[in-house]
Every structure is written in structure tokens, then in C-alpha cells.
Amino acid sequence: GAGVSQTPSNKVTEKGKYVELRCDPISGHTALYWYRQSLGQGPEFLIYFQGTGAADDSGLPNDRFFAVRPEGSVSTLKIQRTERGDSAVYLCASSLAGKDGYTFGSGTRLTVV
Amino acid sequence: KQEVTQIPAALSVPEGENLVLNCSFTDSAIYNLQWFRQDPGKGLTSLLLIQSSQREQTSGRLNASLDKSSGRSTLYIAASQPGDSATYLCAVTSNTGKLIFGQGTTLQVKP
Numbered sequence: 270g271a272g273v274s275q276t277p278s279n280k281v282t283e284k285g286k287y288v289e290l291r292c293d294p295i296s297g298h299t300a301l302y303w304y305r306q307s308l309g310q311g312p313e314f315l316i317y318f319q320g321t322g323a324a325d326d327s328g329l330p331n332d333r334f335f336a337v338r339p340e341g342s343v344s345t346l347k348i349q350r351t352e353r354g355d356s357a358v359y360l361c362a363s364s365l366a367g368k369d370g371y372t373f374g375s376g377t378r379l380t381v382v
Numbered sequence: 383k384q385e386v387t388q389i390p391a392a393l394s395v396p397e398g399e400n401l402v403l404n405c406s407f408t409d410s411a412i413y414n415l416q417w418f419r420q421d422p423g424k425g426l427t428s429l430l431l432i433q434s435s436q437r438e439q440t441s442g443r444l445n446a447s448l449d450k451s452s453g454r455s456t457l458y459i460a461a462s463q464p465g466d467s468a469t470y471l472c473a474v475t476s477n478t479g480k481l482i483f484g485q486g487t488t489l490q491v492k493p
Binding site for chain 1: 486
């Protein structure tokens, strides 16, 4: 596609539920990044993929968060047992090879009630 | 652990003023530094990218400088316009490809 697509754009879920957030990167981009942004803050790094593998997952806050990229293209961020503190905008970005040329999606706004 | 700090957190200026946004980072072993713009409810748009070997980059009314040894960068906006109102984010890329952001500076340019 022409840009990075994130779905859904908005997600409201109840505390304790499981959610999946999807990111479709630009075709051919090998690097994919997930960030979490709370109101008034900069994006917080979660995880970075090169191809199918997680090159750096040091930003995942705890074991409720998990991300996959099985075919080196689409990525899914999975959050188990959601908590109200997980409410934020989740941003995805892709890059041809990493380190520059990042394109960001418009984000998924997750609200946990 | 790399930490990126931006000062000020918010800035309000009248139209036409020149202004400077500041960014500092704790680990000078960076691959590059970028400045992004974020409009409310939108994704991020890259404005300028400075490679670690460069000192500055310019695009139109924007000029970004990098002093890697001191861990500092500035974004200079000349002749500010109301359309420049947005949040400006500084981000550094590590040599392993990890991109770390500052908290951002929210700019308001008043007509």
C-alpha cells in the first residue's frame, strides 16, 4: 500500500479482555516498529522487528504484551488481560531497512474501560 | 539506556518570530537524529534527518543542528506561521536501529 495502515483506528474494550492491534507496513519494508503514546507524551518504544524476528523487544512493559510478524509483513500487537493503564494511542512505523526513512501510521486509539 | 529530553515542553509565540527548540540525549553513540512533526490525532511526519557524521540539515524555514559529542540538537524555525502549530518530536536512532523519542515540544503560533 501507499502508507502504513493500522486497524482498527479506535478500540474500546473492557478491563480484563484481550485485544489485537494490526499494522500493515509499506510493501517491502523489512523494519517495523511499535510505539505507545499517552496524552502529552512522546511515543514510547515497545518493540522493533527486522523481517520476522524481534530485533529488540526491550520496551514491552510486561508479559501481557506480545507482538508477532510471522511472514515479515503484517504485524499484530497482542495485549492480554487489559488494564485501564493500557489506554493510549498505539503507533506503528515501517522502514525499508531500518535506521531511517520511517513512515508512521495514524495509530490505534485503545481505551480500556 | 538512551534518554531524550526536549525543552521547552510548550511554547507560544506570535506569528513571524524565529524560534529554537532544544533536544538533548544521554548516549552519544547514535546512528542519526530526526525531528518529526505531529498534528493532533495524526501520525508523525519526518521533517529533518541528520546523520551522525553531519552537523546540520536545512529544509525551507527549518534548520536542525547536531552536536553529537555534547548530546544536543536544536531545531530552528524561521519566520513562524500559524500553520507551524504542532508538536515537534526529536528522536535518536541507535546503531542497532532502535528509535527513541523525546517528550515533544508543543508549539502554538498566534496570528
